Amino acid sequence: MSNLITDEQFSMLCEHLKQECEFEEMSEVVKVGKELKVKREPIWKCDHTLSHTVAWMDAHGVQDIRANVDIIARFGGHCDCKVLFHTATYWNERENEEVMNTFDPENWVTLDEWTQFIDHLMAISS
Numbered sequence: 001m002s003n004l005i006t007d008e009q010f011s012m013l014c015e016h017l018k019q020e021c022e023f024e025e026m027s028e029v030v031k032v033g034k035e036l037k038v039k040r041e042p043i044w045k046c047d048h049t050l051s052h053t054v055a056w057m058d059a060h061g062v063q064d065i066r067a068n069v070d071i072i073a074r075f076g077g078h079c080d081c082k083v084l085f086h087t088a089t090y091w092n093e094r095e096n097e098e099v100m101n102t103f104d105p106e107n108w109v110t111l112d113e114w115t116q117f118i119d120h121l122m123a124i125s126s
């Protein structure tokens with residue numbers, strides 16, 4: 001567990017991701033019956049990888065990025081925006097054995113499959 005980033009570093013990462021996955025409003029003109037209306041939709045900028053997460057860790061000298069990505073992904077952080085939506089809820093529980101058992105990937109897949117998943121996640125995020 002000692003290779004994992006601290007709570008403070010994780011908070012810094014989240015602040016960074018909030019900026020990178022900036023909340024944007026998309027608007028388009030749509031026709032409703034005979035009327036034209038402006039439809040607004042909130043969107044997150046996310047490329048469905050952990051590219052900003054990995055780049056942040058790289059820039060901040062994190063030694064074992066893979067170990068961190070593994071835990072981030074266990075908590076549902078499969079892309080930058082989900083780090084904010086899912087991982088942030090559980091990060092401070094990473095040393096709680098009971099919680100970690102709940103998120104043990106072997107509850108769902110084999111260790112081999114999980115390793116391949118993390119390999120893939122690292123490859124598309126680098």
Ligand SMILES: [Zn+2]
Nearest residue numbers: 046079081082
């Ligand atoms: Zn996302």
